[in-house]
Amino acid sequence: MTTTDSKTLVLRNGTLIDGSGAPAAPNIAVVVEGNRITSVGELPGGINLEDTAKVEAIDATGQWIMPGLIDGHCHLSFGMPAVQGYASARGTINPGFSALRAARNAQTILRSGVTSISIPGGTWFIEVGLRDAINAGLVQGPRIYTAGRFIVTYGSIGDYEPSWVGTPEHTLGILANNVSDMITEVRRQTKHGVDFIKLADSTWGDTQTFAKEEMAAVVEEAHRRNARISIHSRGAGSTKAAAEAGVDWIMHADLATEGDLYAVAEAGVRIMPTTTFLFEALEVGKELGRSDEELDIIRRNADNAVTVLETARSLGVKVMCGTDTGNSPVMPYGVLHAHEAEIMVKFGRYTPMEAITAYTKDNAYAVGLEGELGVIEPGKLADILILNADPLEDISVLQGGKHLSAVIKDGRAVDLQAELEPKLEVAFH
């Protein structure tokens, strides 16, 4: 990190993609004071660029300036990808090790241009702790907005053990098979500081594992305690029910029919298709041990997800972007966070500008900062990227941090030259 926090930061002469959806335009100066953008356009009088004790200027001539990316669906404590010799995912039994691993991966995420992440589920309260440590300045990382363990019923994703074992502390889900237990868990998790509650329906959407009335009861309790609520819902029934029950956003929705999406649109609920994981699993899943049967299911869901993207766009359903990075060995950190944009453009008929707006302004909702973050204009939080290639020309230049020349989070420039130490030879797959 540099010491720009006490200096006025001025980004000069780039082409500005401000995140609002407005056309890209040449820009003279973006000015940042503290962690906020204070001016966009002419350089305000009173700022002397020669006064390097007070002003740090970055020349972005020939480059593109845009808001930091927000990955709306990322996991940090599932133990994936594995560190050789240490237990992962369902077998992770050391919360301390898991927290340190999460902290390391958070740094990798930030350096790839992702300045905020929404985490729909972790183990223990590791992400709550990491969020607080990052906010306290103990560790470098993106802004974190997080749920705790998924609330699950028998048969939901995250309920992996036989019923006589249940859902031990180190697993992703926590069983609550009736409304009373669900409400108790909402109260427990909000007491421990989660930002939102994650409900989880079945893994691939073939069964609906929550009744609409149960979802509605959880929504009411979560909202009463100022927490939002999201649901892993792939299936048709659960997606319609979740929209009608008033969840704040629906993750996946890949088996939704046009009728279901109509109900989603009517309710004004957002969806986050998270197709990156499906596409990636189809790409490399076989070599990483996924069975042909499972890959057939994933292909079915991916095919329908493309239809969902198109239909959502035509119905005016707000689509947010998430990748499910960290959910399994196929989803390494720092690599795939921007892939959803390419999928939206390639398969969902979105323009590159629409995909960028989804990743910035619209995704701010998934981190509880809508209206505060994701747009470069005076008064907004200063999370900014400078790219040496045009993402409107080729949306894939956002991927993997390969075209970044600067990452600014909360008004501070991240030192991209400094290698993370120690260097890691982590097997990503």
Ligand SMILES: [Zn+2]
């Ligand atoms: Zn996930």
